[in-house]
Amino acid sequence: MRKHARLAALVTALGAVLAAALVGVVAGGWNLPASAHASLVASDPAAGQRLDRLPERVTLEFSEPISAPAYVVVTAPDGSRADQGEVRVDGAEVSVALGGSAPEGTYGAAFRVVSEDGHPVTGRIGFVVGDGPLDDAAPSATASADAADPAPASTTDGDDDGGPSLGQVQVGVAVALFAVAAGLLLWSRRRTR
Amino acid sequence: MPGGPRWDRRRVLRTGAAAFGGAGAGWSASALVANGSAAAAPTDGPARVVGPSAGAETVPVVGTHQAGVDTPPQAHLALVGWDLREDAGVVGLTRMMRLLSDDAARLASGTAALADTEPELAAHPARLTVTFGFGPRVLRDLVPAGRRPRLDELPGFDRDRLDPRWGQTDVVAQVCCDDPTTLAHARRMLVKDARTFAQVRWIQQGFRTARGTVPDGTTMRNLMGQVDGTVNLAPAEPDFDPLVWSGDDALAGGTFLVVRRIRMQLDKWDRVDRVGREVVVGRRLDTGAPLTGVTEFDEPDFAATDRFGFPVIDPASHVARARSADPRERFLRRAYSYTEPDPARSTGEDSGLVFLAFAADPARQFVPVQRRLDELDRLNEWVVAIGSAVYAIPPAAPQGGYVGQQLLEGKSTGEKSPS
Numbered sequence: 001m002r003k004h005a006r007l008a009a010l011v012t013a014l015g016a017v018l019a020a021a022l023v024g025v026v027a028g029g030w031n032l033p034a035s036a037h038a039s040l041v042a043s044d045p046a047a048g049q050r051l052d053r054l055p056e057r058v059t060l061e062f063s064e065p066i067s068a069p070a071y072v073v074v075t076a077p078d079g080s081r082a083d084q085g086e087v088r089v090d091g092a093e094v095s096v097a098l099g100g101s102a103p104e105g106t107y108g109a110a111f112r113v114v115s116e117d118g119h120p121v122t123g124r125i126g127f128v129v130g131d132g133p134l135d136d137a138a139p140s141a142t143a144s145a146d147a148a149d150p151a152p153a154s155t156t157d158g159d160d161d162g163g164p165s166l167g168q169v170q171v172g173v174a175v176a177l178f179a180v181a182a183g184l185l186l187w188s189r190r191r192t193r
Numbered sequence: 194m195p196g197g198p199r200w201d202r203r204r205v206l207r208t209g210a211a212a213f214g215g216a217g218a219g220w221s222a223s224a225l226v227a228n229g230s231a232a233a234a235p236t237d238g239p240a241r242v243v244g245p246s247a248g249a250e251t252v253p254v255v256g257t258h259q260a261g262v263d264t265p266p267q268a269h270l271a272l273v274g275w276d277l278r279e280d281a282g283v284v285g286l287t288r289m290m291r292l293l294s295d296d297a298a299r300l301a302s303g304t305a306a307l308a309d310t311e312p313e314l315a316a317h318p319a320r321l322t323v324t325f326g327f328g329p330r331v332l333r334d335l336v337p338a339g340r341r342p343r344l345d346e347l348p349g350f351d352r353d354r355l356d357p358r359w360g361q362t363d364v365v366a367q368v369c370c371d372d373p374t375t376l377a378h379a380r381r382m383l384v385k386d387a388r389t390f391a392q393v394r395w396i397q398q399g400f401r402t403a404r405g406t407v408p409d410g411t412t413m414r415n416l417m418g419q420v421d422g423t424v425n426l427a428p429a430e431p432d433f434d435p436l437v438w439s440g441d442d443a444l445a446g447g448t449f450l451v452v453r454r455i456r457m458q459l460d461k462w463d464r465v466d467r468v469g470r471e472v473v474v475g476r477r478l479d480t481g482a483p484l485t486g487v488t489e490f491d492e493p494d495f496a497a498t499d500r501f502g503f504p505v506i507d508p509a510s511h512v513a514r515a516r517s518a519d520p521r522e523r524f525l526r527r528a529y530s531y532t533e534p535d536p537a538r539s540t541g542e543d544s545g546l547v548f549l550a551f552a553a554d555p556a557r558q559f560v561p562v563q564r565r566l567d568e569l570d571r572l573n574e575w576v577v578a579i580g581s582a583v584y585a586i587p588p589a590a591p592q593g594g595y596v597g598q599q600l601l602e603g604k605s606t607g608e609k610s611p612s
Contacts, residue, residue, distance in 0.1 A: 037466070067574065071503050110501035113510075114571060118465035118474045124501060 004086065038064035038115035040123055047125035054082065054102040054129050058109050059095040070094045070113040076134065077105025089113075105129030195271050209407045211314040237472045237524045247371055247404050249315035251302055252384065257446030257588045259596060260301065261322035262437065262525070263428045266410065267369040270399035270529040271380040272452065274362035275391035283335045285602055286364075289390035290325065293366070294382055294595035296322035300379045306386075312377035319371040319404075321379055325596045326450050326584030344585050345556055347451070350567040352577065359454045359580025362394045366550065367450070371404040382539035395453060397530025397580075399547040412481060412489065416530050416544050417476055417575070420481025423489055424516075431520060437525050439553050443600070448590030449555045451524075453548040454531075454580030462575045473571040475512030483512060511529055511572040514565050524552035524560050545576070555583055 042061040043053055058074055066089050074083040074096065084099040094113055110124040128134045266468075277286060297304040301321045305312030329344050346361065362497045366383055370376035384393055401413050415421040424434050439447050462470075467478055475493065476483055481492035485505050493512055497505040506513055518525070530545040552558040566573070587597045 014270065037469075039264065050432070067571065069509050071570070073502050112503040112507075114469070114472060114507070116573070116574065117461075118469040118473055118574060120469055121505075122499075122503070 035117035037117070038062050038066070038113075040121065040125075041109075043109075043125050045127040048127065048134060050128045050134070052130070054098055054100075054107075057095045057097050058083075059093055060109070060111055060113075060125075062092045062094070062113065062115065064115040064117065064119075065091050066094055066113045067116045070111065072096045072109060072111045074098060074107060074109045075134075076100060076103055076107060078103050082107060085107075102129065105132040106135040127143050208301050234405060236592065242500055244318075246360075248319045248375075249303070250320045250371070250568075251318045252320050253302075254298075254589045258438065259322075259324045259423060259586060259589050260446075261324035261367055261369055262448060262527075262586065263433075264320070264322055264369070266401055266413075266527050266529075267322070268371045268401055268404050269318050269369065269373050269376045269437050270397070270547060270549075271368045271376055272397040272399070272549070273366045273380060274394045274397070275364040275366075276394050277331070277389055277391045278389075279364045281390045283601060285390040286331065286335055286597075287595075289364075289387050290597045290601070291595040292386045293323075294597075296379075296382050296386055297366075297596075298590075300375075300382065306382045309382060311378060313565065314374060314417040317372055317375055319375050321375055322366070322370075323369040323379065323383065324450075324586060326367070326586045327597060328361050328363045328365070328584055330361075331363050331583055332600075336602075340600060340603060342439065342441045342444045342447070342585050343577065344449065344583065347555070347563075348560060348583055350578070352567050352573055352580055353411065353581060354577050355581055356579045359395055359397070359582075361582040364391060365450065365452070365582070365584045373487055380471050395533065395580075397431050397547045398533075399451075401529060401532045408480070408601050413528070413530075415457075415528070417457055418470070418478055420476065420478075420489060421546075422526050422528060423476075424523070426523055431578075432520065432523070433525075436521070436523055436553055436558065437551050442479075444585060448551045448553060448586045449585045451548075451550040451552065452580065452582045452584070453543065453550075453561050453578050455548050455576050456543060456545040457578050458575045458577070459544055460479065466576075473508055473510060473574075475506040475510030488556045491546065507571065509569055509571050511566075511570050514568075515562060516572045517562060517565075522558055524555075524558045527551050545579075551586070 039062065040060060041063050044059045044061075045055055045059075058072070068089040070087050070089050072083055072087045072094060073081065076082040078101075078113070080100060082098050082100050082102070083096045085097045087094060087096045094111065106126050106128050108124055108126050110122075112120065112122045114120050126134060202247050224571075236512040250263050254260050257391060272539050280521060281289070299306050300315050301318055301323065303318040305315040309315060310591055332341050332344055368380050368383065370379065380396070387393075402411075412422050412425075426436055437448055439445065439449065465473070471477055471484060480487075481489040483506060485494035485497040488494070493506055493516070495504060495506055495508070495513060497507055508514075527549045529549070530544070530546045531547050532542055534541065550559055571583075585600075587600055590596045591598055
């Protein structure tokens with residue numbers, strides 16, 4: 001049927017456009033300076049790690065040297081502050097001493113640092129002391145500290161106050177494109193049936 | 194004109210009428226703009242004579258102050274630093290200041306200087322001002338202790354990388370003008386007439402946006418792209434006079450000038466994205482508004498926090514570190530950008546800011562702020578002071594006298610009554 005053929009052609013064309021757009025977004029994204037900037041590469045304790053007791057320090061390791069001062073706030077399960085004393089900056093490592101009543105449960109270590117080349121990195125990791133559940137969605141220990149926060153957005157690549165990060169934009173666009181593609185596909189099938 | 198289009202009389206007349214009408218409209222519009230900006234100027238500042246063109250505008254010396262301090266900054270700067278010749282002494286300096294004061298007064302009014310070899314270049318003063326100052330050595334060696342204002346050299350700052358090439362000199366002239374040709378001529382006249390008495394150590398040229406590019410009174414942008422100088426003293430403020438004009442009897446009507454030549458590492462700055470740049474400064478790049486505000490003059494809210502509990506404005510940002518709780522730690526900034534070819538650098542240029550600040554007492558007003566920035570300021574990663582100097586800026590010349598006369602000869606000679 002000519003009508004169906006035309007529809008199929010339309011869907012194919014749309015799909016090609018979407019694919020091209022997606023490639024463009026991803027490739028374009030790699031050229032942005034943001035992607036070359038500092039990110040959290042490891043931490044001790046690691047994100048999502050379960051510990052018998054509160055460690056003496058939390059240490060965050062970034063992909064680039066960090067310029068002082070850096071800010072780290074560690075929140076205990078009861079909402080009290082578990083970080084004590086000054087945040088220490090040593091090259092790419094940022095650490096702060098922990099203390100207090102050390103209740104069991106999930107601890108959140110939020111950080112805000114600026115790399116030596118001027119790039120701000122904000123994020124949060126969670127870890128558990130004792131048998132309590134891990135409340136936060138556990139972030140990976142790599143650059144995606146943005147996954148650590150259930151709030152609209154947290155980021156490691158340059159957005160310090162809530163806008164979507166480059167990664168999120170890339171993913172979002174991709175999801176939207178695929179959603180449209182899927183919708184069209186479904187629509188075309190229903191029509192052909 | 195054979196073969197060309199026929200111009201009948203009516204057409205010629207119409208064309209002429211249109212041409213003149215258009216010119217008239219343009220003229221009225223420019224006059225309206227000029228008058229409008231004059232009307233908008235603060236009434237208690239120095240009066241500005243508004244002519245039909247920006248080139249005809251002059252900045253007269255009013256009252257006891259030299260022009261060029263509370264004058265809205267002109268587009269171009271030539272800051273000339275001289276070292277007195279060894280044999281100059283107080284006699285030489287007196288003769289030099291007499292000559293230069295006369296040159297400055299004539300040129301500022303659009304009149305050629307005496308023995309001006311290019312008198313036509315003086316015809317468009319374009320708000321030319323010349324502001325003279327004396328360095329600490331002049332005050333110490335050539336001004337009698339009884340009428341010597343106190344002027345300490347700036348303390349050393351850890352992050353400074355001072356080059357003597359841009360260092361302290363004996364005499365300074367801040368020459369400012371909206372027109373670069375007029376400025377070049379005035380500068381050359383002054384340097385020519387000073388040659389017998391003093392040797393030029395440096396000339397620091399600078400610029401802001403050209404006159405008319407942005408509305409008068411717009412805060413300047415520096416070469417890093419930042420709106421620079423939002424928090425500045427305005428002549429309309431009650432604090433302006435006590436914070437700018439010296440309270441020292443020896444320098445009544447005068448002030449002090451701090452000169453800092455600040456090099457910007459723009460190639461390094463290129464690698465910082467917008468978000469990073471805004472965090473470093475604590476202000477938005479587009480509007481100059483604090484990160485906690487919407488418009489440029491919103492007060493920064495240093496207590497505001499983001500969802501993690503971190504301050505929105507980094508306490509180590511330039512805005513946070515430059516800010517003082519002490520309202521006396523403020524001064525009048527009158528900075529100019531500079532950019533010069535420098536083939537020795539990979540970028541081919543040397544760019545930055547000729548930071549000029551006027552204060553009644555630099556040690557109390559400027560030094561504490563600079564100490565804080567020296568201690569910690571995220572911006573330090575990209576800026577470094579390579580020149581530093583401080584000068585006493587004498588009051589305006591007494592009637593028929595010269596700038597600095599009150600210091601060099603005492604007040605007896607023709608003291609000008611304050612208006």
